Amino acid sequence: MFPDAEYAARLRAVRGRMAEQGLGALLVTDPANLFYLTGYDAWSFYTPQLLFVPAEGELLLFLREMDANGAFRTARLDPGQIVGYPERYVHRPHLHPFDWVAFALRRRGRVAPAARGCVGLEMDSHFFSPKGYRSLVNALPEWTLVDAFDLVNWVRAVKSPAEIQYLRTAARVTTAAMQAAIDTIEPGVPQHLVAAQVARAQVEGVDDAWGDFPAMVPMLPTGASADTPHLTWSDRVLREGDAVVVELAGVHRRYHVPLARTVMLGPPTAELGLLEEAVASGLEAVLDVTAAGVPVRELASTWNWALAEFGLEKPSRLGYSVGIGYPPDWGERTISIRSEDESVLAENMTFHLICGMWMTGYGYEVSESIRITATGTEALTSFPRALIRK
């Protein structure tokens, strides 16, 4: 998918950070990080997977046997680097696949060299369970296991030119999917029929911009229940007077470009009009100050001051780093746009700025996915930012 040189550069960057953290090896379990480092891509992450990244020497990818058999079709690894654990370790009360993996590493002579440093774990990764963790603790007593604090995720924060092209392609899928939502939202239409058209458009894509599966299903918070962002659809029928929030992502080869808009069926209430104005003003102010070299907390404070002028505040973060995603999340879990974040923006970082206002009994969302440039930002989509009146 990417040229070999790009994978080599990614691994070099990861090993550079490993050296800084004194790691003799890193155990990668996050499917997005597996994909980033090896290209491995399959819906196999519901059983344990582990990429062994030693400070030097060859990587080893451990997967369930049935997945290991075909992993060479997506992973840029030699077949000898892909190791299947036996089926009898799957979903068994007193076994865990990592018992077997630990033994396999030992048999291959990879345990002792790794023990020359600490061994980093993705301690907060989805799909790395406490059972798997304890299995490693018990089976590898010579290892000093430490939290690697999303080491690979941080390498992912700055995108390469090739990755940016994928994001631009994904953005075309995003636009088509948002248009499908807006076209379908009408009084009398049940939510699930809107979601069905969005789901179709997300996978269909546009011309060569074919759609990959999104890490989150489309969200359609509607009317009073738009006071909370993550309720999924039902057969609830849209009515005149409903504000329907649409949050979705277009995806191309695992790269996500999220987008949110709010569609108003009928005239908006005064409260919603106020939110529209406040959010538009806040988002514009934030985009005005955003550029490489700017501290993230400056974006947060710009946003907070802009909202304060309208007597409003938003307790949740304004946005987060975005790129590769696997269910259940398309965020990269590194930089969050909030005052506690110490990061400084760099060129070719990409963010989803999500101005989500979840009030009591109503809500409003507008968002932009952006790339940081030397002097400002590139918006990845170009959807009008206003409340959409139908």
Next chain:
Amino acid sequence: MFPDAEYAARLRAVRGRMAEQGLGALLVTDPANLFYLTGYDAWSFYTPQLLFVPAEGELLLFLREMDANGAFRTARLDPGQIVGYPERYVHRPHLHPFDWVAFALRRRGRVAPAARGCVGLEMDSHFFSPKGYRSLVNALPEWTLVDAFDLVNWVRAVKSPAEIQYLRTAARVTTAAMQAAIDTIEPGVPQHLVAAQVARAQVEGVDDAWGDFPAMVPMLPTGASADTPHLTWSDRVLREGDAVVVELAGVHRRYHVPLARTVMLGPPTAELGLLEEAVASGLEAVLDVTAAGVPVRELASTWNWALAEFGLEKPSRLGYSVGIGYPPDWGERTISIRSEDESVLAENMTFHLICGMWMTGYGYEVSESIRITATGTEALTSFPRALIRK
């Protein structure tokens, strides 16, 4: 969604098992188990969630603040039982939301009573990370934490009459989605356009059988790459001579009915013809012996003997318990149809029998979702079981 009496019965069954295992409390983190016990349903499981189930006294559901605000819309809990943790605990390197949750439990006086027994954890649950586990270990030293071994999952194994109705409704979605796949699969059509129609049909559903989001995206292993089951689609164009495996689920209100079929574009090879015959014979033999009271291992051995007559074997399990699902898996993680499983079938258990044969350079799948009855089985869908020739 279900009457109060049904939720009460579920909780009683869970507490019965807790008493047997000597648990003073159980901490539930699996979104399917949260849904089962409280009805709480949202795409919020990518940040930590925890249901505190004490041996006696009221349940407490801990969620991220923005999700807690609207959780009463789906959870059958009093607002006072739903507690939001502050946004500043989300994705922070040296904090975890369970630090806050532990403190909140202590402040509410719930720690000491729970310590009268062990406290059960879902040690292998997706979305319960080692970081969250260590946070509980450190903050609650008076608790003896033990693996609860999928306690709630085991209660879920036998379905109530109301759950079976949901499954029958989901089966109508399954049938529509499979038909959409078969209608779209043609030489010259790229995989993603097939997936798009399946995704649409899965959400659209049929009449009042509206479609909920599936825990796994549709799988379309095609041609040579059908030797591995979990590769997702791309823009690869289907060709005359391709065998296209379709594995998908119809879903209604989180209840899943999976189904797999194989579509042949053109005449099948002799190897594929052999697989078709072997699998048909094996599946029929298995269904013939399946009924309440039969040990699971008898199904496995029947299947293995039937395959052996064709000189074939299948190293992976033949099936698994199915029902409520959240990404990334619709299996219940309890009973697997394989010789190592000690379970005995009971009436109203439901299974996905997946006869997936992943060979070298080709593959074949046929499956059935079934309910166990006193005297045999009820097939939840009625799709012809043969290789579909187009």
